[in-house]
Amino acid sequence: xxxxxxxxxxxxxxxxxxxxxxxxxxxxxxxxxxxxxxxxxxxxxxxxxxxxxxxxxxxxxxxxxxxxxxxxxxxxxxxxxxxxxxxxxxxxxxxxxxxxxxxxxxxxxxxxxxxxxxxxxxxxxxxxxxxxxxxxxxxxxxxxxxxxxxxxxxxxxxxxxxxxxxxxxxxxxxxxxxxxxxxxxxxxxxxxxxxxxx
Numbered sequence: 001x002x003x004x005x006x007x008x009x010x011x012x013x014x015x016x017x018x019x020x021x022x023x024x025x026x027x028x029x030x031x032x033x034x035x036x037x038x039x040x041x042x043x044x045x046x047x048x049x050x051x052x053x054x055x056x057x058x059x060x061x062x063x064x065x066x067x068x069x070x071x072x073x074x075x076x077x078x079x080x081x082x083x084x085x086x087x088x089x090x091x092x093x094x095x096x097x098x099x100x101x102x103x104x105x106x107x108x109x110x111x112x113x114x115x116x117x118x119x120x121x122x123x124x125x126x127x128x129x130x131x132x133x134x135x136x137x138x139x140x141x142x143x144x145x146x147x148x149x150x151x152x153x154x155x156x157x158x159x160x161x162x163x164x165x166x167x168x169x170x171x172x173x174x175x176x177x178x179x180x181x182x183x184x185x186x187x188x189x190x191x192x193x194x195x196x197x198x
Contacts, residue, residue: 103194110191117184124177131170138166 142163
């Protein structure tokens with residue numbers, strides 16, 4: 001009986017210790033659950049914040065993408081306009097070069113004509129000098145002839161006719177020279193205008 005009572009008492013003590021241990025373990029478990037729930041809530045909050053932040057970043061990226069697409073369209077349009085402008089400029093340049101070549105040809109042709117006129121003017125000057133010498137000779141002949149007019153009436157008529165013919169020729173040469181000078185000056189003015197245009 002005494003052994004049975006001791007065993008019962010021992011069993012009760014063990015039960016109390018186990019109960020106390022269970023209560024302590026339950027308390028620790030509850031505290032762990034509370035801590036876990038707090039950590040879980042913090043993680044959920046952080047997760048939600050991260051999701052919201054990612055959403056904002058996605059929205060921002062979408063806006064940037066839309067803006068980039070718009071800018072791309074604008075740049076492509078500007079590039080097309082630039083290409084068209086470049087093509088038009090190249091055509092204008094080709095036309096200008098063509099006109100320059102034509103103008104240079106005209107200048108060369110004008111210079112050739114100017115040289116011809118200069119040569120003709122030189123020839124005319126030479127002719128005028130010759131005619132001037134001839135006129136002087138004729139004047140001397142006339143002076144000599146006038147001394148003998150009283151005795152050489154027929155010779156006077158002949159020499160007067162020669163003098164009139166020579167004067168007509170000189171006047172014609174003078175008019176031709178004046179015409180050549182006018183053409184020469186006109187061509188020189190045209191050449192200066194063409195050079196300024198280039």
